[in-house]
Amino acid sequence: MSVMTYIGAIGAAQQEAMSADERVIIIGEDVEANVYGTTGGGKQRAEKGDFVEQFGQNRIRNTPISEEAIVGTAIGAAMTGLRPIVDLSYSSFLYMAMDQFVNQAAKNRYMFGGQSSIPVVFRSAMFYGLNTGAHHSDRPYPMFMNVPGLKIMAPATASDAKGLLRSAIDSDDPVLTFEAVPLWGQKEEVPDEEYHIPFGVARTHREGSDITIVGISGSLPLALQAADEMEARGVSCEVIDPRTLVPMDTDTIVRSVLKTGRLVIAEPAHRTCGAAAEIAAIVADKAQHALVAPIKRVCALDMQVPFSPVLEREIYPTKERIVAAIEAVCADQLNQVNRRAS
Amino acid sequence: MIDGLSLPKDELLEMQRRMLRIRLFDERASKMVKRGYIPGTVHTSIGQEAQVVGACMALAKGDHMTGNHRSHGHPIGMGSPLGPLMAELVGKATGVCKGKGGSLHLADYEVGSLGESGITGSSIPIAVGASLSAQVLGEKRVAITFFGDGTANQGVLYESMNLASAYKLPVIFLCENNFYALSTPSHTVTGGRIVDRASGFGMPGVRVENGQDVIAVYNAVREAADRARRGEGPSLVEVMTYRFREHSEGLRINVDYRNAEEKALWTSRDPIILFRDLLIEKGIATADEMDAIDAEIEQEVEDCATFALESPDPDVSVAFEHLYTDDYKLENVL
Structure with a gap:
């Protein structure tokens, strides 16, 4: 390596x-x-x-x-x-x-x-x-x-x-x-030797039991950071990167949600008709019975990109926004953790 | 100087055969649209046969071609058999594209026909790509792309001409100038002469004034093809021609955008009659020989229509094939 x-x-x-x-x-x-x-x-x-x-x-x-x-x-x-x-x-x-x-x-x-x-x-x-x-x-x-x-x-x-x-x-x-x-x-x-990764095979970056987080492209590292933070707060996060969007390994995502019952999807593209929207629709179709909370999308806002750094950073997903989404759908876990702590 | 008339007799007769195939194939297709055997519509090449066949016959085996929306003549000109083409127009399993392309999207890779394009101009860079592969791989192939006077105002043509000229690619840009972009007279929307645009890209431009003369078209395109094959780069050939029928079959336009005098003048220059007369006059063929060719092609077209109509419909599973080269899971099927 x-x-x-x-x-x-x-x-x-x-x-x-x-x-x-x-x-x-x-x-x-x-x-x-x-x-x-x-x-x-x-x-x-x-x-x-x-x-x-x-x-x-x-x-x-x-x-x-x-x-x-x-x-x-x-x-x-x-x-x-x-x-x-x-x-x-x-x-x-x-x-x-x-x-x-x-x-x-x-x-x-x-x-x-x-x-x-x-x-x-x-x-x-x-x-x-x-x-x-x-x-x-x-x-x-x-x-x-x-x-x-x-x-x-x-x-x-x-x-x-x-x-x-x-x-x-x-x-x-x-x-x-x-x-x-x-x-x-x-x-x-x-790896030092030549290798190929097949299309249509997602990569599970970390396993967890409370929530599935799908991170796409530049949002994956943010999703992993958010998962680290939430793990410390008692929420076990599974983080998946589909890697290829066509074909997409929806089976891995659906299987994960069947286990966790919760889904947050983060991606740098616009929210409307994005990859996150497609994943949310497929999970709603195939794992609706397992869902215990709404699916949350953390995407770029449906807005054009402004120039000023102060303005531009308002547009895209951040670790904080992913954390907020996880908090919104994991209120039960967080309450339990809080009760145990107090 | 290239003189197509000095070609062997069998090649000259093949030119007449291919022009007749286009004419009779398109006449039959027009009837089959009216009778409902062909779904949708068709755009015929009737009147433009010399321009198509003269160009295609100037190419060699292994060369490539892309066409446009007026799209049956080009594969026929390249030597494609008629049965699978007509079956494609009818939407049958035996169609050259298995019933998935239709009139606007004929392609026959066996004869170098890489595909007709319903979007005008869209297939121009595809031919440039075929010439790039020839250059990179060191193969002596050339490519030709056919487009109309209307498409001559699409930006992609000029991007393609520039790239081809900069790389000295073996490609021929052939403008089929039939004077009208659907109903719009070309001169009202086109600045200058199309052929003159070649010089701006540092390539030769030739205009064939009598595009109803199959030999004149052959000579111009053969010279461009020879040049390309020698590694001297692309050419633009503008061929003046005329479509004898409406833009597409069944299209009714209330404005008479082409005057009767002009139509009469051009229809008197029927490329098939002109070439027949020329071959007889030069003593290359007899009237009997030419009559025999007429009968032969009439029978071929009769047979292709029968083949198309009697062929089975495609199996519905074919609708879900050929999207990718490997297996593909369709998410939507419940």
Whole structure:
């Protein structure tokens, strides 16, 4: 095992995939100069030993600022023999290529009766909470969950990011990855050998008996912190990260709620029609009899992102908000603990 | 100079066959829409056969093509058999897309047809991608994308032309200029000539003024394809043509947006009659030979309609297939 950052793990996964399969290419804005730090073999600047040096400009290509053409070209290339990784940098830029995601990537295989497979990965990073203003801070993965035909991953740790990205590149279907920039510097032990993490398998970060907390992307570390705090107050928390949103391992979440009877879901996307809403609906459908309290969602408010740091931090889930949600549905436990204490 | 007329006789006759296939296939499809055998509607290529076939015949085996909403001619032009295409229009199990695409979404990967697109312009970068894979993998393939004069005003075309030119990709952008974006005269919504836009992207632009002449189209596209195959990059070919029928079958527009004189002029330039006359005049084929081809294709179209109508409906389970390459659990099924 060795310790890696979240962003370093993404770069390492790309490097392994590029070495393993000549059909894998990386295209995107500024990938040659390693501006975003994932095409430099662990280095933060383009220099000797970077991806261009290692794999050549035939396979590492800067693109014009033309998201629609970049995405469409990658789809066409994937349909005819390549396995492109497209670096779209900011998740907010995906909107520029919406037609290609929805009408080509998601539909071609289905419409054409299975004639095509589209092995392409679209990477983008959610730069939220970093004072980049309303045009660079979106967390738009729920919009794409609404498009059958796309697969979606939203890793929250370094080892998950690496293993899932390898699976995404090996997948014969189009995959969108949503990386959380607030987690880029987070470190985790990562296996030294190459490994793949399958899609549709949730990761249970801690086991507990009183409440299930689902933490997605950048909200996972907050959920774990909230769980630590509540554990000290006598509430046993189970924390689950679905890791991939399409397909989603709802069985693990439902099984957990059948055990705990309570559910709080935290995610950095907007509340309305978010991943949390979908999880809440599935649990209400499949584990309603086990629920002893309402399901609570801790999401970004249905509000645009303001610039000022003082204002921006009002928008997203925080540890305190997750704690408040847990308190709201665990009043019985907290009362018992309080009674015992007094 | 490329001269399509010097091609072997069997290739010239194949051009006529493919044009006739498109004409008679679309005439039959139109009737089948009216009689309710084909659900929805169809957009016919009647009148534009030379433009489609001249371009497709200028390609080689292994090349790729993407099309648009006027969408039956392109796979036929690439050599697709008619039965599975007609079965697709009817929505049968034997359809080329298993009944899941329909008229607007034909694709036949066997002949390099990567798919027609109901969203105009949407399939343009797909062809650019097919040319990128050729370049990266070092394969001598080229790709072509067909779009109309209306789509020539979509931004994605210019993003795609720029990217293709910057990378020197082996791709041909073919504008089928039939003068109208549905009912809107092209010149009223288009600044300048479409072909002139090529120079802005540093690529050759050629306009085929008589797009009813299959050889003229062949020559222009063959030159662009040869250039692309030599690694010299993309080209724009604008072909002036005319659709003889309404935008889509059954569409009734109260405004007569095309005047009678113009229609009469263009319908007098029927590409199939023009090519038949040319082959006979040049002594390449006899009238009897051309009559025999007419009869052969009439029978082919008759057979494809019978095949489509007699084919079984798709099993309903097919509605839930082909979303992903691996098994997928549908959450909603109770």
